[in-house]
Amino acid sequence: MNDDLTNTDVINTAEAILPERRLERLRTVVDAGMARSFSWRKTQLDGLLRFVEDHQTAMLEALKADLGRCPTEARLVDVTMVCAEIQRMRRHLRKWLRPRFVHTPLAAQPGKSWIEQEPFGLALILGTWNYPFQQILLPLAGALAAGNAAVVKLSEVAPRAAALMAAHLEHYVDPEAVIVITGGPETASQLLEFRFDKIFFSGQSRVGRIVMAAAAAHLTPVTLELGGKNPALLAPDCPLEVAARRIAWGRFMNAGQLCVAPDYVLAPEPLRLPLIAALQRAIKRFYGPDPQRSDSFARIVNQRHFQRLLALMHDGRIAVGGQSDPADLYIAPTVLTDLPGHAAVLEEEIFGPILPVVGYAEIEDALAFVRQRPKPLALYLFTRNRRLQQQVIRGTSSGSVVVNDVLVNQIVPGLPFGGVGSSGMGAFHGRYTLDAFSHAKAVVRRSFRADIDARYPPFSEMKDQLLTWLISR
Numbered sequence: 356m357n358d359d360l361t362n363t364d365v366i367n368t369a370e371a372i373l374p375e376r377r378l379e380r381l382r383t384v385v386d387a388g389m390a391r392s393f394s395w396r397k398t399q400l401d402g403l404l405r406f407v408e409d410h411q412t413a414m415l416e417a418l419k420a421d422l423g424r425c426p427t428e429a430r431l432v433d434v435t436m437v438c439a440e441i442q443r444m445r446r447h448l449r450k451w452l453r454p455r456f457v458h459t460p461l462a463a464q465p466g467k468s469w470i471e472q473e474p475f476g477l478a479l480i481l482g483t484w485n486y487p488f489q490q491i492l493l494p495l496a497g498a499l500a501a502g503n504a505a506v507v508k509l510s511e512v513a514p515r516a517a518a519l520m521a522a523h524l525e526h527y528v529d530p531e532a533v534i535v536i537t538g539g540p541e542t543a544s545q546l547l548e549f550r551f552d553k554i555f556f557s558g559q560s561r562v563g564r565i566v567m568a569a570a571a572a573h574l575t576p577v578t579l580e581l582g583g584k585n586p587a588l589l590a591p592d593c594p595l596e597v598a599a600r601r602i603a604w605g606r607f608m609n610a611g612q613l614c615v616a617p618d619y620v621l622a623p624e625p626l627r628l629p630l631i632a633a634l635q636r637a638i639k640r641f642y643g644p645d646p647q648r649s650d651s652f653a654r655i656v657n658q659r660h661f662q663r664l665l666a667l668m669h670d671g672r673i674a675v676g677g678q679s680d681p682a683d684l685y686i687a688p689t690v691l692t693d694l695p696g697h698a699a700v701l702e703e704e705i706f707g708p709i710l711p712v713v714g715y716a717e718i719e720d721a722l723a724f725v726r727q728r729p730k731p732l733a734l735y736l737f738t739r740n741r742r743l744q745q746q747v748i749r750g751t752s753s754g755s756v757v758v759n760d761v762l763v764n765q766i767v768p769g770l771p772f773g774g775v776g777s778s779g780m781g782a783f784h785g786r787y788t789l790d791a792f793s794h795a796k797a798v799v800r801r802s803f804r805a806d807i808d809a810r811y812p813p814f815s816e817m818k819d820q821l822l823t824w825l826i827s828r
């Protein structure tokens with residue numbers, strides 16, 4: 356949506372200069388080992404909530420300008436979900452930060468053992484453009500609640516959202532602990548040369564590899580929230596109408612530009628055409644006869660992605676949609692079918708409003724199709740068959756599985772959100788965000804009493820037996 360406004364209009368990427376002195380100062384403060392109090396942490400979370408409260412309207416306007424996103428979708432993901440997560444973190448913070456006591460064997464008695472949540476120190480958060488507020492504010496909340504300082508690099512691809520956060524975010528948190536930086540890949544590369552204690556990256560798997568390689572130079576731990584191809588697998592018993600509605604909702608939300616969107620559908624061959632008809636009905640019901648005129652359908656973020664998506668429509672047959680308008684960065688909700696096995700649309704993450712539908716003969720063929728590809732961020736299965744549900748949950752690997760729906764795992768507060776294999780490593784959401792920014796430090800406190808002689812040389816068989824017994828109790 357922002358091609359009339361080049362990135363350089365809002366953020367001068369070429370001139371984006373790293374605030375090196377501030378960065379070094381932040382590093383010095385962190386290295387000096389200043390412990391962050393509980394009230395400091397809560398104050399930062401309050402600040403983030405106030406940022407959202409004060410700038411809600413501007414946030415929705417930025418999302419409209421950058422992505423043509425309708426207010427309902429924008430509010431749901433970048434405002435409501437963000438506030439709910441931060442409020443929950445605030446509510447449970449004391450409990451989540453409490454030391455977790457574990458059993459101490461007799462050999463270390465009298466004594467106590469526990470796990471302490473230690474902040475890593477200085478965190479780097481690299482954000483994406485598709486949910487530009489959520490993908491920054493949630494990790495930042497976790498970083499600060501865990502007691503870290505943080506450097507945040509916003510995505511240059513959503514320039515209005517970035518400009519809003521760059522102008523205001525630091526005023527709502529401790530400016531001695533947070534630096535917000537704008538700029539593109541060059542800025543990210545410069546930042547990655549610096550020593551951080553934790554890197555939290557959301558973005559493409561390709562860039563995730565670059566980030567991880569850079570982190571290796573400093574042995575910095577990483578959380579990688581990446582993308583991939585999320586299958587929606589329909590079984591023969593699946594009620595088509597509701598499955599089609601849910602899949603179309605998840606695929607065409609934000610014009611398909613979300614990491615957890617169902618990326619392709621595997622349907623039993625006899626159901627392939629009825630499913631396409633049901634998808635067509637769902638699309639018409641959501642966006643009317645001309646989705647370009649619908650207020651609820653978003654636009655492609657820029658010309659580069661627009662052209663990339665058009666190229667993906669060259670293979671196979673367009674069964675639904677297919678229309679596009681470069682001036683408006685509009686691509687209609689599109690369903691493709693009759694695809695050759697090597698089609699690019701079945702290989703690379705689509706990240707747009709295109710849904711390939713592939714028929715299969717036996718469920719084993721469908722599972723093999725999934726297993727032959729890199730591990731997805733999410734797998735969606737539609738069936739009432741409990742045995743098949745177990746077979747798919749246990750017999751495939753993915754960041755998450757949702758049975759009979761899409762996306763809803765994200766709103767379940769107790770669940771971790773993250774990928775596996777090429778869809779990412781580590782997780783966030785809820786207390787997992789806190790864990791992502793904390794080192795689980797093992798602590799044992801012994802008494803000076805009971806200094807058992809058996810552990811000291813010279814050893815004997817009796818000492819050996821006693822030690823074995825003490826360690827196992």
Ligand code: NAD
Pocket residue numbers: 481482483484485486490508509510511512538539540541543544557558559560562563565579580581582583613614615704706732773774779
């Ligand atoms: P991206 O990888 O292009 O960019 C992400 C960040 O990395 C940006 O800040 C960008 O400036 C920086 N960057 C880009 N190229 C770089 C390079 N060569 N060296 C160093 N830094 C570089 O990703 P994107 O296009 O902004 O986002 C879309 C991708 O993100 C999709 O693959 C999507 O699935 C994924 N995503 C994942 C999650 C998740 O939680 N798993 C959430 C949102 C998006």
